[in-house]
Amino acid sequence: MRGNAWKFSGILDVDWEICSYLLVRQLADKGPVTEEMLGEHCLVNVDPDFPKKVRKGDFVVAGPNMGYGHDHDHASMALKGAGVAAVLCENSAPYFLRNSIDHGLPVIELPGIMAAVDTGDDLEVDLRAGKVVNHSRPGHELTFTPLPDFLLDVLDAGGIYPMLKPRYEGSAGR
Incomplete structure (x- = not known):
């Protein structure tokens, strides 16, 4: 994967900084809530223009306890x-880590990432090799424990739900 970094310091709470839970409830009153709908409001409490500036394939870089909260x-x-x-972070809240994997979003806990990256840096992330290369800082590379194959399978499928759907559909009516 290759994209630009969006660095955020401080606590990024799931119900406020990342995406307002009140907003989610308001959207749900109108019908099914999609990832795309939520993406239009992502991180607006920290950077009101983030959804307009971020590009598909970019990375969020965060400090400790990414995804704090419920x-x-x-x-x-x-x-x-x-x-x-x-998401590349110093560390993450356990629920956030699991929910992200379930939805097909890799979260890499990488101590030192905040010091190694600035907003706008050109990053390349290899989940199988366990490395992050910062092309904006030649020769700068961080390593992490590569993700196990079963997690890579979940991520490749787009999350646990798309991965299990064919299994569920194949067993319907039995």
Whole structure:
């Protein structure tokens, strides 16, 4: 994966900074809520123009406890709906990490990422090799434990739900 970095410091709470839970409830009153709908509101409480500036394949770079707060999965959906290819963070809240994987959004915990990246940096992320190359800082590369094959399978399928759908549909009526 290759894209630009969007660096955010401080706490990025799932219900406020990433995507307002109140907004999610208001949207849900009107019908099914999609990733794309949530993506239009992603991180607007931190950067009001983020959904207009971010490009498909870009990365969110965050500090400690990324995705702090409740176990609501709308934050992961909003990031994915905005086009974010992966989240690179110092560490993440466990629920956020799991929800993101379930929705097909890689979250890589990478101590030192905040010091190694600035907004706008051109990053390349290899989940299989476990490395992040910052092309804006020649020779600068960070490594992490590569993701196991079963998680790569989930991510390649677009998340656990798309991965399981054919299995469910194949067993319907039995």
